[in-house]
Amino acid sequence: MAKNTSLYEKHLAAGGKMVDFAGWEMPIHYGSQLEEHHQVRRDAGIFDVSHMTIIDLSGREVRGFLQKLLANDVNRLKKKGKALYSCMLNEKAGVIDDLIIYYMHDDWYRMIVNAATRNKDLTWIEKQAQNFEINIDERPDLAMLAVQGPNAREKAHKALGNKILAAQDLTPFFAVDCGEIFVGRTGYTGEDGYEIVLPSQQVPQLWDDLLTAGIEPIGLGARDTLRLEAGMNLYGQDMDESTNPLESGLAWTIAWQPEDRDFIGRGVLQKLRDSGPNNKLVGLVLQERGVLRNHQKVIVDGVGEGEITSGSFSPTLKCAIALARVPAQTEDQCHVEIRGEKRSAKVVKPSFVRFGQSCID
Amino acid sequence: MSNVPDNLKYTKTHEWIRQESDGTLTIGVTDHAQGLLGDMVFVEVPDVDANFNSGDDCAVVESVKAASDVYCPVSGEITETNEALADTPEMVNNDPFGDGWLFKLRPTDPNEISTLLDANGYQEIIAEDSH
Structure with missing residues (x-):
């Protein structure tokens, strides 16, 4: 049985052509993928990305745990709200997944991983967490939207007003918790915009409000051509467990310093770096x-x-x-x-x- | 619902065929096929004077999503191709039975046309596809 997001009915109402994506029934386009692509480059579009997996990590040892789990270093995150893009590697330096992690408090990190890799990611994270005092909470109760495009932020603020007021001053690659709504100035299109996380039951109303403000619905088809133009990797195509970050254009996401940070995959990756991929x-x-x-x-x-x-x-x-x-x-x-x-x-x-x-x- | 004009012939691989008064055939892809493929971004037509057997792949239509072969509906020689599609492949979407035509062909054996589907036969193919 394919899973539906809380916006399933909204997609049908908007003329969405639904296809299977990693077990989720998602809109590939709402009529024309090309027009949707241009809409995001020229104005503002909204994507339902609720199929993605949201994991909240907390507990006394969460920072130390993430320094082991991720090839990028969460210690680079000094300011609250800052986001980091990282690979999660296996012992052979193969890429288990790529992800975004937001540092919200010393005791709260929010991680967003791919939909297709959900099960193996959770299994892996839980296995690695055995000797750490941390909590791993998947958040299936939350939905996620992306609003992207040169006019996306302005239109989102017009539509949502006080609900996301705290996001007004966000600089790129930062997030803020506005109470019930979490807003990150991140995305997967090469345009400015927000990724918005909120309780699933509230997402249909928010969707309507954003559409009323002139933000057009965009399918997964245009999401793919937008990210490709932006030169952003897609997990499962551009990298997977059979490849490593150095051969996937992701060397910039590896934090080699400090030298004694023993992240999973480091040994193999370092040899590869020294011998030249x-x-x-x-x-x-x-x-x-x-x-x-x-x-x-x-x-x-x-x-x-x-x-x-x-x-x-x-x-x-x-x-x-x-x-x-x-x-x-x-x-x-x-x-x-x-x-x-x-x-x-x-x-x-x-x-x-x-x-x-x-x-x- | 996609449009299936009564005056055309069809193949089960979603080509349409129109018989012209000079004995040539005009060939394109159906409205149903362009709808499935989505926004066209590239069309490769055959060379004029090239010869094909029925069932040979002789052209390619590519949408943002995927490439799809176009099969020659009957054996014959290409007499003309739609050069305008090089700059405006979206005509295959906007006017599949008109300005979106792909090529013209002179059939080797005019009787072969009788093996093609009529509009009703093609409607049944589409109906089966959607099950």
């Missing part, structure tokens, strides 16, 4: 006609082969773009095999569009 994750821009797709073969002349991990048409740039795992020696050109034909692609830093603007020369 074989592969790297890069961005590709197709220079010929066609569309890049997941699993297409990448050919780097004189070097070797790689594979596209996420490929699509970029609605903003109007050409095909991709993330690809290629040999570490790859320079600025490669070919991609599309239906048996080699087509030229340019290798770029994996960030294609930010704040509505192209990052590609």
Whole structure:
């Protein structure tokens, strides 16, 4: 049986075409994925992301526990409300999941992990927590929305007024608990906006209020093309347990200092760093006609082969773009095999569009 | 509900075929198919003068979501392709039976057309698909 979020009826009412996503029935689009994509780049859109897993961590030893569990260091979080993006690794430095963690109080961290990885994440976290004095509380009672786009914050404040007043002064990558509603200035689109967590029973009313303020509903289809343009990894495609952060464009999320912080996977990862990883994750821009797709073969002349991990048409740039795992020696050109034909692609830093603007020369 | 014009022929792989007065056939993808695929972003048409057997993949329509092969409905030679689709692939969504046509073909054997589905036959295929 597929699970529904508290907004299921609202999605149907908005014309949502529902598909299965990790056991959840979610809207892929509400008519046109392309129009929804542009709506977020140009104005404001709202996404139901209630299928994602919210875990509250508390207890006396929570900071020490998270310093062991995560490859990024929660000790970097000095100010209350600050968010951190991190990988959770296994002993072999394979990526179990990527996540956002918010530091709310010394005794309260809120972690948001993927929907598809919920079960294995919880099992892993509980196993690692055995020798720590901490509480792990999954929060299925909470729903989550993302409002994203250049006008998203302004429209959200207009719609919600006093309910999220405390969010008015949030700087990027910070969150604030406004009583019943938790607001983080984070997202997965490359645009400004909020991610909003609140009790499930309140979410239909909030959805209506945000729609009334002119924020349009956006499906998971546009969420994928938006995050790809922003050069953000998708777990299960761009990295998983068979790869590691250094070969997934996520070296920046590893906190090597202090040297004595013994996070899970550190030993293997350090050896890999010292010997030099074989592969790297890069961005590709197709220079010929066609569309890049997941699993297409990448050919780097004189070097070797790689594979596209996420490929699509970029609605903003109007050409095909991709993330690809290629040999570490790859320079600025490669070919991609599309239906048996080699087509030229340019290798770029994996960030294609930010704040509505192209990052590609 | 998708539109299935009575005056056209169809295949179960969602191509439509119109018989022209000069003996050629105009071919495109149906309204039902474009609806399933979503926003088109790229169309690859065959080369003019190329020859295909019925059932050969001879064109590709790609939406934001996925690539889908287009199969040649009857054997023949390509006489013309819709070059406008290079810049406006969305015509396949907006006008699948009109400006969104893909290519024209001269059939090797005009009798082969009788093997194609009529509008009623295609309606049944769509109905089965949605179960």
